[in-house]
Each structure stands twice: as structure tokens, then as C-alpha cells.
Amino acid sequence: MEIKAKFWIENKGEVVLGGGKTALLLAVDRLGTIQSAADQFGMSYRHAWGMIKKIEQRAGFKLVDTKLGGKEGGGAQLTPRGREFIKKTDSLLRDLQVAVEKRFRDKFQKDSLR
Amino acid sequence: MEIKAKFWIENKGEVVLGGGKTALLLAVDRLGTIQSAADQFGMSYRHAWGMIKKIEQRAGFKLVDTKLGGKEGGGAQLTPRGREFIKKTDSLLRDLQVAVEKRFRDKFQKDSLR
Numbered sequence: 001m002e003i004k005a006k007f008w009i010e011n012k013g014e015v016v017l018g019g020g021k022t023a024l025l026l027a028v029d030r031l032g033t034i035q036s037a038a039d040q041f042g043m044s045y046r047h048a049w050g051m052i053k054k055i056e057q058r059a060g061f062k063l064v065d066t067k068l069g070g071k072e073g074g075g076a077q078l079t080p081r082g083r084e085f086i087k088k089t090d091s092l093l094r095d096l097q098v099a100v101e102k103r104f105r106d107k108f109q110k111d112s113l114r
Numbered sequence: 115m116e117i118k119a120k121f122w123i124e125n126k127g128e129v130v131l132g133g134g135k136t137a138l139l140l141a142v143d144r145l146g147t148i149q150s151a152a153d154q155f156g157m158s159y160r161h162a163w164g165m166i167k168k169i170e171q172r173a174g175f176k177l178v179d180t181k182l183g184g185k186e187g188g189g190a191q192l193t194p195r196g197r198e199f200i201k202k203t204d205s206l207l208r209d210l211q212v213a214v215e216k217r218f219r220d221k222f223q224k225d226s227l228r
Contacts, residue, residue: 007120009115095217107206
């Protein structure tokens with residue numbers, strides 16, 4: 001047997017993001033455009049853009065800065081606050097996954113799981 | 115902001131149970147019949163019975179013993195192994211919830227969350 005876990009962050013009862021959206025935002029920062037990040041996740045630019053706007057709306061602060069060139073072609077990067085938030089969230093979600101698996105193993109000794 | 119988490123246990127890629135089914139099985143043990151436990155969760159006897167059978171099938175061992183009186187009226191209780199598994203799972207899921215919230219608070223200092 002194994003334990004599975006899903007984590008997400010809410011603000012005022014609304015989902016801000018979980019692992020998937022965190023990965024999208026990290027990709028925006030790494031690749032420099034929303035379009036490239038969207039491509040990597042097999043989603044349209046419009047869908048990715050909408051996700052980012054919803055994350056910002058629910059988080060209550062701006063996470064992505066788009067540069068001149070317009071939303072279709074211009075570059076994008078995380079704001080300093082957005083980057084700090086996303087890096088912390090990504091690190092937290094990874095740590096939690098490891099911690100959850102460790103606690104499961106500690107609780108259920110191998111012999112009791114067969 | 116706050117963190118939310120969902121946990122469940124799988125065996126060979128199939129979901130065995132999460133918090134809801136664990137609570138149902140604890141209720142069976144506490145109330146002494148599948149019917150009473152089903153009532154408490156607003157589900158039919160048949161649905162609860164089917165859930166239990168699926169949990170047993172996927173876990174690979176018997177969790178509930180039904181006593182004479184037949185499945186409609188007879189008593190039910192957890193097997194020793196089922197009880198140990200369910201109590202451990204319940205305790206683990208509660209501990210994980212607390213641990214996840216603590217790690218979230220430790221990672222995100224109050225001031226960075228506003």
C-alpha cells in the first residue's frame with residue numbers, strides 16, 4: 001500500500017493554486033513567455049493567461065509581469081513577490097510529499113501492510 | 115491563505131480508502147451495524163456495503179465481520195486486522211492534517227501572506 005496526497009492553497013475559501021499551476025508559473029519564469037509555458041503543458045495561451053489572472057485575483061497580488069510586445073508575443077516573468085510565493089509553494093509541496101510518505105511508512109511497519 | 119490537503123491510500127494503483135471511508139468503518143465499529151453507520155452518513159445500506167466490499171477487495175483482507183442475523187439486520191464489527199488498519203489510518207490522516215498546516219505556517223511567515 002502507499003499513501004497519495006493532493007495539496008492546494010486557498011484564500012478566503014477560493015482555490016488559489018496547487019502543484020499544477022505552481023509548475024505553470026515556474027515554467028513562465030524559466031521560459032520567459034506565457035506562450036512557451038502554455039506549450040509545455042499542452043494548453044492554449046488563452047487558457048494559461050486566464051489561469052494566471054485567476055490566481056492573481058484570488059491571491060490578491062500580481063504574480064506575473066508581462067513586458068512590452070503585448071500579451072501574444074511579449075515576454076513574461078514573475079514579479080519579485082510572485083517569485084517568492086511560487087518558489088516557497090513549490091518547495092513546500094515537495095517537502096510535504098516527502099513528509100507524508102515518511103509518516104505513512106513510520107506508522108505502517110512493512111509487516112502490517114504485507 | 116491556508117493550505118488544504120486530501121489524502122488517500124492506494125494498493126496496486128487502486129484507491130483503497132481516504133478520510134470518508136475511514137470514518138464510515140469507524141462508525142460501523144462504534145455503532146455495531148452497517149445500517150446504522152450508513153444512516154449516519156446519509157447513504158443506503160447497499161451503498162455502504164458495496165463500499166466496504168470494495169475496500170476489502172482492494173486492501174486484500176477482510177475488514178468487517180458480519181454476525182448472524184443476515185446482512186440486513188445483523189451486527190457488524192471490524193476484524194482485529196481491520197480495526198488496527200482503520201485506527202492507524204484515522205490517526206495518520208489526522209496527524210498529517212496537523213503536520214501539513216504546521217509546515218505551511220512555518221514556511222509562510224504571517225507577514226509574507228498579508
